Amino acid sequence: MKPIHEALRELKLFISTLDLFNLLYSTTFFFLFCLFLLTLVNLHWGFAFLPTTIYLVILAYRQTKNNPYLRTEKTTPALHEKLRTAVDNIDKENEIVELLHQEVVRDLKKVETAKFIDFHELSIKTVLLLTVSFLIIVVSYLNVGLDLPDFARKAQAPLTQLKERIAGQDVPNIDRNVPDGNLTSVLGNKSLALLGKREIILQLNPLQSEVNLEDIKDAEEKDFNPPAYPKEIYTSYDAASAEQQPKQNAKVIKTYFQQLSK
Amino acid sequence: MVSLTEAQKRFHSLYEELGKAVIGQEGVIEQFLIAILCNSHALVEGYPGLAKTLIVKSLADSLDLTFSRIQGTPDLLPSDITGSYIIDESKGKREFKFQPGPVFANIVLVDEVNRAPPKVHSALLEAMQERQVTVGNSTYKLEEPFFVLATANPIEQEGVFVLPEAQRDRFLFKIKIGYPTPAEELEIVNRYTEGKAAPQLKKVFNKESIIALHHLVREVPLANDLKKYALSIVTATREKKNLIEYGASPRASLGIIMAAKARALINGRKYVSKEDIQSVAYPVLRHRIILSFEAERQGLTEDDVIKQLLK
Numbered sequence: 001m002k003p004i005h006e007a008l009r010e011l012k013l014f015i016s017t018l019d020l021f022n023l024l025y026s027t028t029f030f031f032l033f034c035l036f037l038l039t040l041v042n043l044h045w046g047f048a049f050l051p052t053t054i055y056l057v058i059l060a061y062r063q064t065k066n067n068p069y070l071r072t073e074k075t076t077p078a079l080h081e082k083l084r085t086a087v088d089n090i091d092k093e094n095e096i097v098e099l100l101h102q103e104v105v106r107d108l109k110k111v112e113t114a115k116f117i118d119f120h121e122l123s124i125k126t127v128l129l130l131t132v133s134f135l136i137i138v139v140s141y142l143n144v145g146l147d148l149p150d151f152a153r154k155a156q157a158p159l160t161q162l163k164e165r166i167a168g169q170d171v172p173n174i175d176r177n178v179p180d181g182n183l184t185s186v187l188g189n190k191s192l193a194l195l196g197k198r199e200i201i202l203q204l205n206p207l208q209s210e211v212n213l214e215d216i217k218d219a220e221e222k223d224f225n226p227p228a229y230p231k232e233i234y235t236s237y238d239a240a241s242a243e244q245q246p247k248q249n250a251k252v253i254k255t256y257f258q259q260l261s262k
Numbered sequence: 263m264v265s266l267t268e269a270q271k272r273f274h275s276l277y278e279e280l281g282k283a284v285i286g287q288e289g290v291i292e293q294f295l296i297a298i299l300c301n302s303h304a305l306v307e308g309y310p311g312l313a314k315t316l317i318v319k320s321l322a323d324s325l326d327l328t329f330s331r332i333q334g335t336p337d338l339l340p341s342d343i344t345g346s347y348i349i350d351e352s353k354g355k356r357e358f359k360f361q362p363g364p365v366f367a368n369i370v371l372v373d374e375v376n377r378a379p380p381k382v383h384s385a386l387l388e389a390m391q392e393r394q395v396t397v398g399n400s401t402y403k404l405e406e407p408f409f410v411l412a413t414a415n416p417i418e419q420e421g422v423f424v425l426p427e428a429q430r431d432r433f434l435f436k437i438k439i440g441y442p443t444p445a446e447e448l449e450i451v452n453r454y455t456e457g458k459a460a461p462q463l464k465k466v467f468n469k470e471s472i473i474a475l476h477h478l479v480r481e482v483p484l485a486n487d488l489k490k491y492a493l494s495i496v497t498a499t500r501e502k503k504n505l506i507e508y509g510a511s512p513r514a515s516l517g518i519i520m521a522a523k524a525r526a527l528i529n530g531r532k533y534v535s536k537e538d539i540q541s542v543a544y545p546v547l548r549h550r551i552i553l554s555f556e557a558e559r560q561g562l563t564e565d566d567v568i569k570q571l572l573k
């Protein structure tokens with residue numbers, strides 16, 4: 001194996017290891033962030049794996065698309081355009097390519113591994129990771145959580161009302177004022193309310209009832225003739241307005257109504 | 263065979279030798295050298311008195327190559343450049359003998375090529391492309407290396423036969439020679455008005471080494487993404503319809519890659535850089551594109567449009 005092959009293999013391995021670390025670090029942060037959101041909405045923590053897996057796949061795909069040699073060239077100006085040329089012409093054999101390979105192997109020693117790590121980005125990620133972890137602990141300890149189904153129902157109610165109004169349906173006007181004083185008639189007897197789901201047996205005591213069950217008889221037929229209403233109430237005939245009209249106007253009125261009916 | 267290290271040393275010496283005769287014009291000298299190393303030819307556009315002939319003559323001296331000069335005139339005939347048969351009586355009997363023309367040299371300077379008629383263009387282009395000359399029924403091979411440098415005066419446009427696009431495409435470069443800087447011009451005046459004899463230049467290369475360099479240029483490696491970049495520049499000339507009416511041919515792609523390799527070699531690099539490609543894109547493309555009316559209306563030159571393509 002040529003020295004250039006070995007040098008490039010070593011470089012690639014280093015960059016791949018670094019990428020793997022970055023990938024795991026970013027994925028851990030993303031998982032914790034998802035977990036925090038799920039804790040807030042009282043959903044099962046296992047749901048966090050789904051977006052995390054998608055994120056992991058996308059990130060891994062993007063990292064495979066990154067050219068490790070271009071990244072090395074960026075960190076080491078001495079290798080600018082030289083490294084990729086050496087890689088693209090690795091199997092060619094002539095004097096210039098041989099000299100180029102030797103030069104690249106020599107310049108690869110100038111590569112500073114620390115330059116591949118973005119310490120600023122890493123610090124921000126670490127701080128965020130710690131913050132999210134702390135928030136998860138606090139939220140879990142205080143049992144802070146949003147009842148998502150209930151919240152969804154409540155959030156949907158105004159929308160439903162609005163839709164009904166738009167559709168022209170009447171919305172009942174509910175009197176939400178609670179009367180002062182004894183609320184037994186509204187809320188019921190407190191002692192009964194305390195029963196909860198327990199069974200209650202109600203029995204009527206016939207001795208305490210005001211209704212004498214023995215006096216109840218069958219329905220009988222009743223004759224209303226002669227009329228039962230008092231003599232002061234009577235009916236008389238009244239002349240219709242038409243009959244009081246002068247006879248000479250009768251024809252005119254008849255014609256008027258005929259025209260009107262048309 | 264010239265090794266890379268040896269070639270780099272000799273290029274350094276060549277620049278030193280040329281510097282004795284030519285003041286400034288480093289860019290132009292580099293482009294001449296690139297064209298020679300690519301085994302191709304160049305068109306030169308520049309005003310009179312800008313040392314075109316001096317540069318080419320000095321190059322021929324330093325490279326130990328034969329040099330000839332042809333002046334383009336409207337009555338020039340193809341046989342004036344290719345040579346013709348003459349009656350030879352030296353052996354006691356009359357027989358036709360081929361008398362080679364000025365094209366039988368390693369470096370041929372065709373001054374004001376646009377003054378020569380199309381028949382001459384045709385004969386010259388056969389020599390450039392096929393590296394041979396046909397006179398009567400015989401074909402004569404030209405000696406390698408063979409480099410034609412054709413100049414055109416941009417200010418005189420009457421009574422000229424402009425080279426057609428297809429013929430211009432045969433030239434690798436169109437080199438523009440500009441005026442020297444005031445400091446350079448002062449140095450020219452001082453050097454050539456003090457009665458000193460013209461400097462004798464050392465021979466740095468020879469024919470064999472130039473031919474070896476032709477092979478060495480091809481060995482300079484190029485990264486794949488830079489190769490694609492070079493091709494994208496050429497294809498862009500065909501797509502930028504608002505400014506370019508006719509784009510460059512695939513010969514331009516070959517020209518850019520080869521010229522970039524030669525430039526890398528001259529500059530002592532073992533690889534082609536993006537800068538090499540951008541630098542050679544101007545002389546390779548400027549005579550291969552035809553600007554649209556819109557570009558002319560905007561007052562853009564070929565170089566302005568190429569600059570836009572390189573962005």
